[in-house]
Amino acid sequence: MAISNQTTEKVRERADIEEVVNDYVSLKRKGQNLWACCPFHQEKTPSFSVSPSKQIYKCFGCGKAGDTIQFIMDIEGVGFNEAIKHLAQKYGIEIEESNAPSTPEEIQQYNEKESLLIVLNYAKNHFAENLKSEEGRSIGLSYFKERGFDAEIIEKFELGYAQNSWDGLLTAGKKAGFETETLMKAGLILEKDGEKWYDRFRGRVIFPFHNLSGKAIAFGARILTNDKKQPKYINSPETEVYHKSDVLYGIYQAKQAIRQHDLCFLVEGYTDVISLHMAGIPNVVASSGTSLTENQIKLIKRFTDNVTVLYDGDPAGIKASLRGIDMLLEGGLFVKAVVFPEGEDPDSYSRKVGKERFASYLKEKSQDFIRFKIGLMWEESREDPIARADGIRQVIHSIGKVGDAMVRNLYVKDASRLLEIDENLIHAEINKHFLSQQRRKDWKEKHMDSPSPQEEFLPVEKPKTDYGNILMLQEKETIRILITYGWEKISEELHVCEYLMQETGELQFETPVYKRMFEYYKQALKKGILPGTDYFLQGNDNEIKQVVIDMVSHKYELSELWEKRFQIFTIKEADDLAKTVYSSVLRLKRRVVHKMLQETMEKMKSAEDADIQELQRVYMEVKSYQVTIDKQLGMVISN
Structure with a gap:
């Protein structure tokens, strides 16, 4: 069944764009709008704008745009109905169903991804219920209690237990109406000999992975016996809804705390995350035993620019995972590190010393990546000058990963003092190994379709003016003025929309989307509706929505200080609306006329002699009209 229009309208009314986006990225106010690094593409300078x-x-970088519903569709990768359900749940809105038949698009939205999420969340509840069984209490729950996990933390992370049976989940799932194929696609069961199926997780405690909206998308499972033939941990396979390189364990439970503290602690395993929560430190996530990936770093950067990596007291393990620091630096994050005493990890040490001493230890032992790496380097190369030189290079190479030039320069000064090396030598090493490569990379990305440096000096044919594109831009400008100021008056008796309708009545918009918008506008006026930006944003035409957002979004804003403090006033288009509208109409007519002149000239090139004279007459008539428009336009501009 489709979701009713009443529910959709309630969601539109209640859902606040700032609140919704703030669940995924950390917004900072600048002028009238809020800004952040875009969650849809990698960037170091914020170009993602939210207008409350x-x-x-x-996003002025990748072009993504929309309202609250579109944002959820984009960020969660779901269809329209699922986005409405998500927002309805967030705002406590009851979902009403419509008796109208679902459209093909709505049916398609309820696709395999939705089916997988449903069965995975069924499995999550099944594993949680297993903790109440006799086997679950004696094995699974006992293990959690031994680790100090109380009922609140078990519920918070939705921990569970997979019974030690061949097909317990399979049997229960089929009884609940799930197909064997769906259970297998979700990674919950395995196939044997082409005709038998059995549970993937058996006799293990279960740690669900959640997406940002709190839905279970995968599971990690730990064995509780000393069976050396079985791996200690097994995880769900990759599916349509789970890609391990995109996921961090605990991100759903931590996202608000990370934003609040403006800091993310990064650990290795599930129990490390849970132990820190129990120690009163909820802003923590885990890479879950996998090497840190770019997408995981992007996920952290949605909520903060600051990361503290917590390392087990294992020198070999620390050295093996150092590459993660360089990746975090490349991702635009500020990195610190904490190393626990030898033989300890965040889980064991937090339980050993208690909440207060553990929190104090994190504050006291936290050090920036330079001091951390220098400390490791001195330990390893006390008596070996060659090894020491190599260690120094590694420290310098890490500094070279820092994208912000000012911050990088401060790190160079710090490293120069700590390493007792001249700053110029450090800069030279950075330039040699990193900056030159980065410039080439940036140049290639910026000039993907441009000639190479050598080709730039070759003579090129001057491109012909694309008058069709120029006309399209002017049509866009005319529509923008219409939907922005249509209800404003340019005289005591004349509205902007009335004037534009009169002056453009004989013109035909050539760009399809602007033609549709013009027609929708006229239809709305006939119904007694004055259609502004909201009218088009609430429609069903996604192309029009994107166009309207592009029209009303501005990358730069004039600071109020100009007027309030310095008494510097700028002329705005609304200050003299009559002139703005009149000028826009003249420019549109001029673009149309110019295009007509070009088309007439092209026809003359291939016309028969008998037709040349008539075409010349048409050309001169249109040219005369253009001269008249130019005079009028010149008078408007010079006033």
Whole structure:
């Protein structure tokens, strides 16, 4: 069944763009809008803008734009109905169903991904219920209690237990109506000999992985026996809804705390995350035993720019995982590190010393990545000058990963003092190994379709002016003025929309989307509706929505200080609306006329002699009209 229009409208009214986006990225106010690094593409300088007044978002880097519903569709990768359900749940709105038949698009939205999420969340509840069984209490629950996990933490992370049976989940799932194929696609069961199936997780405690909205997407499972033939941990395979390189364990439970503290602690395993929560430190996530990936770093950066990596007291393990620091630096994060005493990890040490001493230890032992790496280097190369030189290079190479030039320069000064090396030598090493490569990389990305440096000096044919594109831009500008100021008056008796309708009535918009918008506008006026930006944003035409957001979003804003403090006033288009509208109409007519002139000239090139004279007459008539428009336009501009 489809979701009713009433529910959709309630969601549109209640869902606040700032609140919704803030669940995924850390927004900072600048002027009238809120800004962040875009969650849809990698960037170091924020270009993702949220307008609370217009209830829209727009990325000036990748072009993603929309309202609250579109944001959830984009960020969660779900269809329209699922986005409505997500927001309805967030705002406590009861979902009403419509008797109208679902459209093909709505049916398609309820696809394999939705089916997998449903069965995975069924499995999560099944594993949680197993903790109440006799086997679950004696094995699974006993293990959690031994680790100090109380009922609150078990519920918070939705921990569970997979019974030690061949097909317990399979049998229960089929009884609940799930197909064997769906259970297998979700990674919950395995196939044997082409005709038999059995549970993937058996006799293990279960740690669910959640997506940002709190739905279970995968599971990690730990064995509780000393069976050397079995791996200690097994995880769900990759599926349509779970890609391990994109996921961090505990991100759902930690995201608000990470934003609140503006800091993320990064650990290795599930129990490390849970132990820190129990120690009163909820802003923690785990890479879950896998090497840190770019997408995991992007996920952290949605909520903070600051990361503290917690290392077990194992020198070999620390050395093996140092590459993660360089990746974090490349991802634009500020990195610190804490090393626990030898033989300890975050889980064991927090339980050993208690909450207060553990929190104090994190504060006292936290050090920036330079001091951390220098300390490791001195330990390993006390008596070996060659090894020491190699260690120094590694420290310098890490500094070279820092993208912000000012921050990088401060790190160079710090390293120069600590290593007793001239700053110029450090800069030279950085330039040699990193900056030159980075410049080439940046140049290639920026000039992907441009000629190489050598080709730039070759003579090129001057491109012909694309008058069709120029006309499209002017049509866009005319529509922008229409939907922005349509209800404003340019005289005592004349509205902007009335004037534009009169002056453009004989013109035909050539760009399809602007033609549709113009027609929708006229239809709305006939119904007694004055259609502004909200009218188009709440429609079903996604192309029009994108166009409207692009029209009303501005990358740069004039600071109020110009007027308030310095008494510097700028002329705005709304200050003289009559002139703005009149000028826009003249420019549109001029673009249309110019295009007509070009088309007439092209026809003359291939016309028969008998037709040349008529085409010349048409050309001169249109040219005369252009001269008249130019005079009028010149008068408007010079006033």
